[in-house]
Amino acid sequence: xxxxxxxxxxxxxxxxxxxxxxxxxxxxxxxxxxxxxxxxxxxxxxxxxxxxxxxxxxxxxxxxxxxxxxxxxxxxxxxxxxxxxxxxxxxxxxxxxxxxxxxxxxxxxxxxxxxxxxxxxxxxxxxxxxxxxxxxxxxxxxxxxxxxxxxxxxxxxxxxxxxxxxxxxxxxxxxxxxxxxxxxxxxxxxxxxxxxxxxxxxxxxxxxxxxxxxxxxxxxxxxxxxxxxxxxxxxxxxxxxxxxxxxxxxxxxxxxxxxxxxxxxxxxxxxxxxxx
Numbered sequence: 424x425x426x427x428x429x430x431x432x433x434x435x436x437x438x439x440x441x442x443x444x445x446x447x448x449x450x451x452x453x454x455x456x457x458x459x460x461x462x463x464x465x466x467x468x469x470x471x472x473x474x475x476x477x478x479x480x481x482x483x484x485x486x487x488x489x490x491x492x493x494x495x496x497x498x499x500x501x502x503x504x505x506x507x508x509x510x511x512x513x514x515x516x517x518x519x520x521x522x523x524x525x526x527x528x529x530x531x532x533x534x535x536x537x538x539x540x541x542x543x544x545x546x547x548x549x550x551x552x553x554x555x556x557x558x559x560x561x562x563x564x565x566x567x568x569x570x571x572x573x574x575x576x577x578x579x580x581x582x583x584x585x586x587x588x589x590x591x592x593x594x595x596x597x598x599x600x601x602x603x604x605x606x607x608x609x610x611x612x613x614x615x616x617x618x619x620x621x622x623x624x625x626x627x628x629x630x631x632x633x634x635x636x637x638x639x640x641x642x643x644x645x646x647x648x649x650x651x652x653x654x655x656x657x658x659x660x661x662x663x664x665x666x667x668x669x670x671x672x673x674x675x676x677x678x679x680x681x682x683x684x685x686x687x688x689x690x691x692x693x694x695x696x697x698x699x
Contacts, residue, residue: 425450427473427481428492428541428548435467445469445483454483474548476516489513490539492548495574495586497607499534510537510550524551536576536586536607558592560621565591565614573612573625575604585612585625593623598661598671601627628674638670639682643697646688651697656690 425431425447433445433452442456443463452473463469471483472491489512490496498510501517508529509517520529520537529535529552537550538557551557554576565571573585573593582596583604595604599615616624646653655664661672668675679695682688688697 425452425473425481426492427475427546428539429473430470430491431473431483432468432470433483435463435465435469438465445471450481452481452483454485458483458485460485472514474514474516475546479545479547484514486514488539490537492539492541494589495536495538495554495576497534498537498550500529500531503529503531510535512537512539512550518548518550520550520552524549524553526552526554534607536574554586555592558586559590560592562591562617562621562623565617565623567614567617568629569614570629571612571614571623571625572609574609575606577606578604587612587614587623587625591621591623593625595625595627598665598673599626599628601665601669626671628670636678636681638668638674639678642668642678642682643687646695646697652694653696654694656692656694658692 431447433447435443436446436451437444443454443459444451445454446452454469454471460469471485472488473481473483476482489498496512498512498518500508501511502509507519507521508525509519512518518539535552536554537552538554539548539550542549571588573587573595575583575585577584582594583600585593585595587593595612610627612625612627613629614623615626618624655667657676664670664672664675679688679690683690686698688695
């Protein structure tokens with residue numbers, strides 16, 4: 424059965440003047456002539472994305488959508504109508520985000536993270552900016568320190584919200600942000616904490632001393648360059664630590680604590696010093 428909103432492996436069963444018809448053995452789908460690969464012939468198997476045309480008929484394309492059914496991606500609004508907003512998702516036909524699926528009214532030429540889904544009532548692919556209702560609170564399969572992929576969705580006063588592994592809600596807070604994060608960016612991240620409500624606190628750097636120990640030589644080198652002393656310690660603000668060392672204050676304390684245990688430096692209220 425052909426799945427609308429997803430990729431399908433279909434066989435070319437016949438050619439016509441305006442393209443080729445593809446089939447899964449049960450249903451025929453048109454692939455327009457401009458989309459047909461050179462030298463493709465009857466019997467060939469093509470991996471095509473299937474959606475619906477302006478008359479709601481299933482149609483194939485070799486173009487690559489920014490997201491398929493169940494996925495999220497940043498999309499720009501190209502036009503507004505009385506029943507919704509149309510966004511550019513990489514195909515010839517723009518994707519409709521109905522008013523009922525807008526978290527708040529979308530504005531033309533603005534970009535938003537959109538969830539692609541198949542509307543079961545109309546059998547059309549549509550978009551939604553009501554992201555939270557498509558995310559799972561069951562994080563039982565995750566663990567702290569685990570590497571994940573984060574898609575950044577929104578900046579708030581508290582931090583930057585993210586979708587984790589295309590399935591969970593997460594956030595990166597200011598003490599873990601060392602560079603500009605752009606909405607729609609995908610970045611490797613690490614689970615710092617899993618809250619009771621299922622939401623995930625993220626870090627953009629590995630967790631634990633073993634994970635951050637690779638940065639220890641850099642701190643030792645900074646100390647040597649500055650005569651064996653740096654005026655930073657537990658009393659330094661998170662903002663200062665982030666600006667100087669490019670890490671959170673928590674990571675800084677773990678790293679310094681590890682170097683102290685190794686007997687490489689000592690710490691005081693005034694700063695850190697290399698041991699003789």
